[in-house]
Amino acid sequence: MRSANYFAIFFAVFTLIGCSSDNNDDTPDNNDNNSGGQQQELPKTAIADSAFEQALVLLNFDDEVDGFVLTANIENVTSLVLNDQGISDLSGIQDFINLENLWVNDNQLESLPISTNGRLKFIFADFNQITALNVSALADLEKISLIDNALESINISNNAALQQLVVPGNQLENLDVSANTSLTVLDVLNNPLTCVQVSSAQQADIPTDWVIDTDDNYSINCN
Structure with a gap:
């Protein structure tokens, strides 16, 4: 017991x-x-426009339209072709930090938020409704094409590498290309311009591929 x-x-x-x-x-x-x-959680980039995100899904940079894309999926993209996709807002493109070539022709864009995409070389945004474009910090920019938009102004004084500026059918009233010594192609037809400001060297030897309206002129002082 x-x-x-x-x-x-x-x-x-x-x-x-x-x-x-x-x-x-x-x-x-x-x-x-x-x-x-x-x-x-992995870093994400907000994509406000569902048409923009759907285009990214089709390009295999995203897997569903949910308002976000993984930042790691887009930060090394160098070329982006988004022609005729019904896009009205490109918010989020700022995180494409290595982007060099951008095609957004035939959309419904009123602005291009690419002022911090410092590696951009080519911008093709024909047939939109873009009113302004800030390219002052894009030192590598070589070509701009904004045919038939609503562009009211553009400052290209800091774009020494710029070779082509094609902006017919816009609303430009002033344009100064005097600092653009590499500019070989210029088209400003059908703008409310009367004068394109140039340097004395440019005025002495206007490139053959510069096109302005017949009643416009080149001058070292358009004021």
Whole structure:
């Protein structure tokens, strides 16, 4: 009888020690799960225009139209062709940080938010409704084409590498190309311009591929 009592007491003590040990072991495991076990969310870029995002899905840069694209999927893209996709808003294109070539012809764009895409070389945005374009920080820019838009102004004084500016059918009233010594192609037909400001060297040797309206002129001072 006494042996049975000893056995019962021993079993109870052993059980309590085991439970205490289990609780101590669980505590650091739970802490680990809360701190290090949770997967960190990958950076995403917001895409406001569903037509823009659908185009990215078709190009395999995204997998569904949900308002976001993984930033890692677009940050190394160098060429982007988005012609005739019904796009009205390109918000999010800023995160295409290595973008060099952009085609967005035949959309419904009123603006191009590419002022920080510092690697851009070619912009083709014909047949939209773009009213302004900020390219002052795009030092590598070589070609701009905005045929039949609503462009009211453009400052290209910082774009020394610019070779082509094709902007017929816009609303430009002033244009200064005097700082663009590499400019070989210029088309400003059908704008409300009367004068294109040039440098004295340009005026002395107007390139053959510069085209202006017959009643417009070149001058070193258009004021």
